[in-house]
Amino acid sequence: MKAKIHVMLKQGILDPQGKAVEQALIALGFRNAANVRIGKYMELDLDEQDRARAEAEVKSMCEQLLANPIIEEYRFDLA
Amino acid sequence: MKAKIHVMLKQGILDPQGKAVEQALIALGFRNAANVRIGKYMELDLDEQDRARAEAEVKSMCEQLLANPIIEEYRFDLA
Amino acid sequence: MNLGVVVFPGSNCDRDCQYVFRDILGQDVTMVWHKERSVAGLDAIVLPGGFSYGDYLRTGAIARFSPVMAAVKEFAEEGGIVLGICNGFQILLEAGLLPGAMLRNESLHFVCRDVCITVDNAATPFTCLCEPGQVLTIPIAHADGSYYADPVTVASLKANAQIVFRYCMPDGRVTREANPNGSLENIAGICNAAGNVLGMMPHPERCAESLLGHQDGRVILASLVESLVHQRLRKQELLSQLP
Amino acid sequence: MPLITDELIAQHNLTREEYQQIVTILGREPTLTELGMFSVMWSEHCSYKSSRVHLKKLPTTGPRVVQGPGENAGAVDIGGGLCLVFKMESHNHPSFIEPYQGAATGVGGILRDIFTMGARPIALLDSLRFGELHTAQNRRLMRGVVAGIAGYGNCMGVPTVGGEVVFNDIYSFNPLVNVMCLGLAEKDKLFRGTAAGIGNPVIYVGSKTGRDGIHGATMASDSFDDEAERKRPTVQVGDPFQEKLLLEACLEMMAAGLLTGIQDMGAAGLTSSSCEMASRAGTGIELELSRVPRREPHMTPYEVMLSESQERMLLVAKAGKEAECLAICRKWDVDVAVIGRVTDDGILRVLDHGAVVAEIPAKALAEEGPRYDRPFAPPAYQELLTNLNYDIIPDVKDANAALLSLLESPTIASKRWVYEQYDHMVQTNTVVRPGSDAAVLRIKGTDKAVAATIDCNSRYCLLNPYEGARIAVAEAARNLVCSGAEPIGLTDCLNFGNPERPDIMWQFVMAVEGLADACEALKIPVVSGNVSFYNETKGLSIYPTPMVGMVGLLDRADRAMTQWFKEEGDDIILLGTTREELGGSEYLKILHNREQGVPPFLSLEAERALHDCVLNLIREGQVQSAHDCSDGGVAVALAESCLSGPGRRLGATVRLTRGRLRKDAVLFGESQSRVLVSAKPAHRRAILDAAEAHAVPAAVIGTVGGDRLVISLADERSDDTVINLSLSTLYDRWACSLERLVNQA
Numbered sequence A, B: 001m002k003a004k005i006h007v008m009l010k011q012g013i014l015d016p017q018g019k020a021v022e023q024a025l026i027a028l029g030f031r032n033a034a035n036v037r038i039g040k041y042m043e044l045d046l047d048e049q050d051r052a053r054a055e056a057e058v059k060s061m062c063e064q065l066l067a068n069p070i071i072e073e074y075r076f077d078l079a
Numbered sequence C: 001m002n003l004g005v006v007v008f009p010g011s012n013c014d015r016d017c018q019y020v021f022r023d024i025l026g027q028d029v030t031m032v033w034h035k036e037r038s039v040a041g042l043d044a045i046v047l048p049g050g051f052s053y054g055d056y057l058r059t060g061a062i063a064r065f066s067p068v069m070a071a072v073k074e075f076a077e078e079g080g081i082v083l084g085i086c087n088g089f090q091i092l093l094e095a096g097l098l099p100g101a102m103l104r105n106e107s108l109h110f111v112c113r114d115v116c117i118t119v120d121n122a123a124t125p126f127t128c129l130c131e132p133g134q135v136l137t138i139p140i141a142h143a144d145g146s147y148y149a150d151p152v153t154v155a156s157l158k159a160n161a162q163i164v165f166r167y168c169m170p171d172g173r174v175t176r177e178a179n180p181n182g183s184l185e186n187i188a189g190i191c192n193a194a195g196n197v198l199g200m201m202p203h204p205e206r207c208a209e210s211l212l213g214h215q216d217g218r219v220i221l222a223s224l225v226e227s228l229v230h231q232r233l234r235k236q237e238l239l240s241q242l243p
Numbered sequence D: 001m002p003l004i005t006d007e008l009i010a011q012h013n014l015t016r017e018e019y020q021q022i023v024t025i026l027g028r029e030p031t032l033t034e035l036g037m038f039s040v041m042w043s044e045h046c047s048y049k050s051s052r053v054h055l056k057k058l059p060t061t062g063p064r065v066v067q068g069p070g071e072n073a074g075a076v077d078i079g080g081g082l083c084l085v086f087k088m089e090s091h092n093h094p095s096f097i098e099p100y101q102g103a104a105t106g107v108g109g110i111l112r113d114i115f116t117m118g119a120r121p122i123a124l125l126d127s128l129r130f131g132e133l134h135t136a137q138n139r140r141l142m143r144g145v146v147a148g149i150a151g152y153g154n155c156m157g158v159p160t161v162g163g164e165v166v167f168n169d170i171y172s173f174n175p176l177v178n179v180m181c182l183g184l185a186e187k188d189k190l191f192r193g194t195a196a197g198i199g200n201p202v203i204y205v206g207s208k209t210g211r212d213g214i215h216g217a218t219m220a221s222d223s224f225d226d227e228a229e230r231k232r233p234t235v236q237v238g239d240p241f242q243e244k245l246l247l248e249a250c251l252e253m254m255a256a257g258l259l260t261g262i263q264d265m266g267a268a269g270l271t272s273s274s275c276e277m278a279s280r281a282g283t284g285i286e287l288e289l290s291r292v293p294r295r296e297p298h299m300t301p302y303e304v305m306l307s308e309s310q311e312r313m314l315l316v317a318k319a320g321k322e323a324e325c326l327a328i329c330r331k332w333d334v335d336v337a338v339i340g341r342v343t344d345d346g347i348l349r350v351l352d353h354g355a356v357v358a359e360i361p362a363k364a365l366a367e368e369g370p371r372y373d374r375p376f377a378p379p380a381y382q383e384l385l386t387n388l389n390y391d392i393i394p395d396v397k398d399a400n401a402a403l404l405s406l407l408e409s410p411t412i413a414s415k416r417w418v419y420e421q422y423d424h425m426v427q428t429n430t431v432v433r434p435g436s437d438a439a440v441l442r443i444k445g446t447d448k449a450v451a452a453t454i455d456c457n458s459r460y461c462l463l464n465p466y467e468g469a470r471i472a473v474a475e476a477a478r479n480l481v482c483s484g485a486e487p488i489g490l491t492d493c494l495n496f497g498n499p500e501r502p503d504i505m506w507q508f509v510m511a512v513e514g515l516a517d518a519c520e521a522l523k524i525p526v527v528s529g530n531v532s533f534y535n536e537t538k539g540l541s542i543y544p545t546p547m548v549g550m551v552g553l554l555d556r557a558d559r560a561m562t563q564w565f566k567e568e569g570d571d572i573i574l575l576g577t578t579r580e581e582l583g584g585s586e587y588l589k590i591l592h593n594r595e596q597g598v599p600p601f602l603s604l605e606a607e608r609a610l611h612d613c614v615l616n617l618i619r620e621g622q623v624q625s626a627h628d629c630s631d632g633g634v635a636v637a638l639a640e641s642c643l644s645g646p647g648r649r650l651g652a653t654v655r656l657t658r659g660r661l662r663k664d665a666v667l668f669g670e671s672q673s674r675v676l677v678s679a680k681p682a683h684r685r686a687i688l689d690a691a692e693a694h695a696v697p698a699a700v701i702g703t704v705g706g707d708r709l710v711i712s713l714a715d716e717r718s719d720d721t722v723i724n725l726s727l728s729t730l731y732d733r734w735a736c737s738l739e740r741l742v743n744q745a
């Protein structure tokens, strides 16, 4: 199975990257861009057929390593 | 409209971050994880109703700023 | 000579470059704010190290859109001498003034230490006082210094002798062990096809005085100044030959 | 208007009595916003309520002192119209919760304390304490903290030139992250955090305000427990790029003469900056919160006043200069807003769309908080710690193995893995880089240089907090002296457990007295500092850790000295006396798993004599290297002098006289006031004479050269070679150990 994981800063937490990119976009003339937020995207292959087990495993990966639960939130799809 | 943009290193370009995460996952006991790849995920709001125009605009953002075509590829969805 | 040092928001080696050219090499230095649109009156331009725009997104990605960069591009196209150090190199890549791109260091860490580089091309305006193959000890300080270009580009860099500096062992051997960041072909610095634009990851301005340990960087900076003197003489000569 | 309940008071970490004091000051019940403001300002972190009575003992004056404690940072005169501004701060709790951001924002905070004074930051140092690297959690903490310091400092273009990293499991659940910053300013252009000039505009500059770190100050005044989880959302994210712009904008406004006062918004944010500025000037401030730039919608006055969003400054401009301030801020793309003005009534008055939400005498908030002279008494276990019967500890058999074990123990091993992640050369002043006894930075435009170091052996402080603190001062000064610098000023960061416990308070009181006595004797003024209490988790306190940051001055930068051997054939000379002192040593911990005994004896007179002697030798160009003997004793100091140089490594052949002492004490004991120097043989006579003139014991113990370290021990009967190791073996253990430990799977 393939897991596709998105990790974003939680709402309300300062996103300096997003802010800098937003300003750059506006300076470039993309004046109708707003609320830019930047996160991480990860893909990985999982050698596991059982969907429920795969789900549990990816959840555990996110919580232990891929996301920092203190400032980030994550979501993932399996395919 | 909301644009959701994924930027990944091109296939064939070494992704040391992906490799490091993969090794860390395996060390944590996730032995069936493989081919970890890490990219960027960006979201932004676009004050634009016309889908075609929005698409052209986001494409142009990606090509000018958000991705570096020498090393990265991008895709995006509008919603 | 009048050298322009561009100050981007987040530049942090701008004053170091000013100091070395002005106080150590005795040249005039003009600090050029990134919002300026002209570089008129400058003999050469230095893009200094640092974290322009925080290096958020990608190193050099946002700085390349600073108003001054259009003028820098024009200056370079007319043969003006442009030196990009570290973040300056990354900006030159993003701006397309030099080919290729910069990736994260293989170690994923920022690395600050002395390395050795060999002068592969001693016939550029930046290396004219070096011997071919000379080994220089010089500091690096970056997190994104792994140079990448596609094979075609790399072949043409080699064919045109555009690879100016490569990481090497103290005895000059170019080995994998000598490579501090995973850079292709151990590339530490490249120039454009015309030879007037150089980007390099190591910091020559940090080792131009014996007080700071060693002064191998000085030969690079002095080469640049020497080249400007020659360029001016040549111009005067050409002018005098005009009817 | 919410009723102030007992529960609400407890949630704000205020006692019943403290609350009564608030009611008395106001003459009424506080509003919720006021309660929040009092709670942060009267927290241990901001009010120093448990420490203030003791800190008074520290000597804070001296001919070079330009600014002592009480401002954002201290300053000492270095001549030529210049002064060195410096301070150290802790960010322990945030770094445990989120190591990268916690450490990064710690760097951001101390940088602001320095440029607030009108000084351009020229260097950072960091002193770190972690649990041993055998757990994944400790490795993760260390990686995160180091990356966070690097991420922030490197981006700011301020070199991180020195520091300390010490490992002990006592820090596993409460690591220490202390960061010191040095800045340079013209002496008569120092800025202070005062709100002077009635009617002057109060201006907010920097990042927008979000709901970050609300209650960060009270968190730093509370121990960890299982509720740490609940407190997590208070973590702040740093934006070093924003801070760099803020730095440049502030320095430009100062240089243009637009400001009368300035203060960073650190702990307790807008509340502390406004009330402290008003209080220092004896004025009042009126703020209109609707003008504060915000990142999030629907923030209450309570949240705006208590937010600890990073990268913000509060300025008081000269009347009529608003427009110029605004223009400079716009040039640097930093947010700016005039949010209030200075008043004459001594009141901090907070309005929200014109309605008063808080009205408190500024002095009451900033200075009239509770003061406690808390009870203190030595703990019952203290005697168990110091009583150690050496008869049950066999003398060393295999000194080669013992030396290698010490060299690869992470506390002694090379810290290259750490400092190579820090840009330590930016600003092109770093004459002596990390890896020697102290960092040395030249001062451009002069012949001078300054040196800086941080030191503290917390095991000594556990065994005897008074002696441990004295040794910390002596060792820091010795490190400066070995670099050729005369010590001129000190900052401290006092990391302790819960001050409400008499045993912890006893450690604190003893340590402060030790600092005071040592500073007095060595004539080094304390000009700034910080106290971090409540460093305990589930009742387990850290070792008392009074970190000492010290700065020194060299008249000539080109006379800066380093610790490594320079030339084959040089004499090796040991200055000072070796006693049989193994108590609290790294050797006992690593080889015998004991953290016990009496810390080494320290005579401050002997220490001063040593400093005078070594400084003289260095100034007269008579020595080629100088290295302080500390953790691991003479054997480790010798190995470090062989291995740590940037060029070719040089071996040594050494003969130590043993007398009646144990072998391990001679090799690895940590007797104080000792320095290892190397010198050309031609200077031998002069050095020995100088030592005698200063009443410093001196012995030529060997010669530099070869590719081995060979040490023999001699007594009346025998002369045995006890250590004989190749430099490559030594180097591998010492140089690569930390990296191996951090990266183990």
Ligand SMILES: Nc1ncnc2c1ncn2[C@@H]1O[C@H](COP(=O)(O)OP(=O)(O)O)[C@@H](O)[C@H]1O
Pocket (backbone or CB within 6 Å): D045, D046, D055, D058, D068, D069, D070, D071, D072, D073, D074, D087, D113, D266, D267, D492, D493, D494, D526, D527, D528, D529, D530, D531
């Ligand atoms: N242990 C100490 N020794 C000397 N001075 C101290 C000590 N602790 C705090 N101070 C001084 O008290 C003042 C308040 O410190 P602090 O609250 O840490 O400053 P800030 O508000 O910048 O965080 C500072 O001037 C500081 O130098």
Ligand SMILES: [Mg+2]
Pocket (backbone or CB within 6 Å): D072, D113, D264, D266
């Ligand atoms: Mg402060």
